[in-house]
Amino acid sequence: MPAPNSDLDRLTERLSVRRRRKERRRQLLIAGLATTLLSVIGTVGFVSARAKFSAADSLDGKVSSSAGHGQIGPDLLTAQLDGDTPESQLIQVYQLLAKGEEGRAFALVEHLVRRQPDFALAQMVYGSLLLARSGQGEALERQLAASGKKLDPATLLRTEARLRLAALVERPPQDALPEQMFGLSPSVRHAIMVDTSRARLYLFENSANGVRLLRDSYISIGKLGTGKLVEGDQRTPLGTYYVGPRRDEAASRYGAAALPLNYPNEIDRLAGRGGTSIWLHGERSGNYARSPQSTDGCIVLSNDEMRLLAETVTPRETPVLVMDKIRWVKKSSVSSPPALDAGFESAFEQWQQARLRQDAAALRQLYEPGLQRGSDSSSDKLASNLARMAKQELPLQSLERLSVLPGQHAEPVLIVTYRELSAQDDRARLKRQYWRAQNGQWKIFFDGIVG
DSSP, X not given: OOOTTOHHHHHHHHHHHHHHHHHHHHHHHHHHHHHHHHHHHHHHHHHHHHHHHHHHHHTSSSOEETTSOSSOOSOGGGOOOOSOOHHHHHHHHHHHHHTTOHHHHHHHHHHHHHXXXXXXHHHHHHHHHHHHHHXXXXXXXXXXXXXXXXXXXXXXXXXXXXXXXXXXXXXXXXXXXXXXXXXOOTTSOEEEEEETTTTEXXXXXXXXXXXXXXXXXXXXXXXXOBOOOSTTSOOBOOEEEEBOSOOOTTHHHHTTOEEEBOOSOHHHHHHTOOOOOOEEEOOOTTOSOOOSEEESSOEEOXXXXXXXXXXXXXXTTOEEEEESSOEEEEGGGOSSOOOOOHHHHHHHHHHHHHHHHTOHHHHHTTBOTTOOSSSTTSHHHHHHHHHHHHTTOXXXXXXXXXXXXXXXXXXXXXXXXXXXXXXXXXXXXXXXXXEEEETTEEEEEEEEEOO
16 A cells, blocks of 8 residues: 555646646636626726716717717627628627526637638737647746736737727617718718717618618728828728729729729818828738727728628719718607708809809809819819800800708818709719808808719
8 A cells, every 4th residue: 555645646636736736727718708798898898887977968869979888788698799790700609608608609619710810909819718728828927028028918909909890889879870861961872970989880771761781891091090291191081082983903902893982172282281101991811800909090801701792782873971980869859850050052053043043253252262173163174164154155054052061070061962964965973062160251162073
């Protein structure tokens, strides 16, 4: 019979201690991931509670900031997710980890990374769970510590995870729209709004029955945030823009699809803002998504979301409103589209009637003088057109106003998209005007064909 303190007993005890330590390290690493999630939920929950508390006041016909969307859905840990997107599957992994269901979480994230191997955030979660299972987390921590780095899943996951989870909890109220969507003509089939503070793009569908939210997507913006001023400043512009024709020739750089924006628009040019090549586009090969601020100024979606977007919207006619926050208004509180500035409506009606009559003298008073940009409002072109109208040489069959949208800047500017059909041409022309108010008078500072 072996002695109580035999070598075998000591070896058995050491192995048992190692197993307990290994299991403890695994549990701690998983707990770290869950703590990361719970810290994110705490932030989101605070915002949610604040929004819920103020919902009765902020959405009773008044305008509400997107900082609290109002009607909060089910608790995050039990929320049912729509669709089978990589984003929704990752959020389900978070939910399972927070509830302590590590086995199911591992199986789901393993499936996700096989399905979407370029989803960096999913790979990060998968790697952390693999470390937890292997028991090598402590060794890797020692190696990283020796190199001056630190394994910190909380820091790595927090920003992107918080925004993705917030999009699940802080849903726009069912009975609300951004205030700019109420005045949209049914002829404008779709509109896009980008909330840069939420890293979220909203796609709206418009018809005779009204506007509805079609889908929303996680996005990335400029490395240095918003407020673009010059070429190379790595900022995303704020303002109202329109998508151009789809560009697919640079898939290695712009992913599955790309839609150029007309930045700088005439408001930007007038204010001296510059830069080029601001696009909505997909993710380059090798990535599913980026962190929220990681582009050179473009607005970037995952390739599957960008492909759907590009297949849905109409080039040259779909507006993109890029904002630092969205203001939501209850549909039930708006019996008719919000009235535009009375002075603008009067000036536009004068312009429309004068154009249909070819009244050159009346039209001249509605354009700002001296502008040299290449359009129907540039000095030379305007003078030529007015001279021809004085001779009744530019008749129209019809003139239809499609939409009026704000310029999103401090100065009151309105952007009018319209379609005119010449009496001399069977093809209607899509045109756009920029109006601004100075000393109480609304005048056109750009009027040209949409390219």
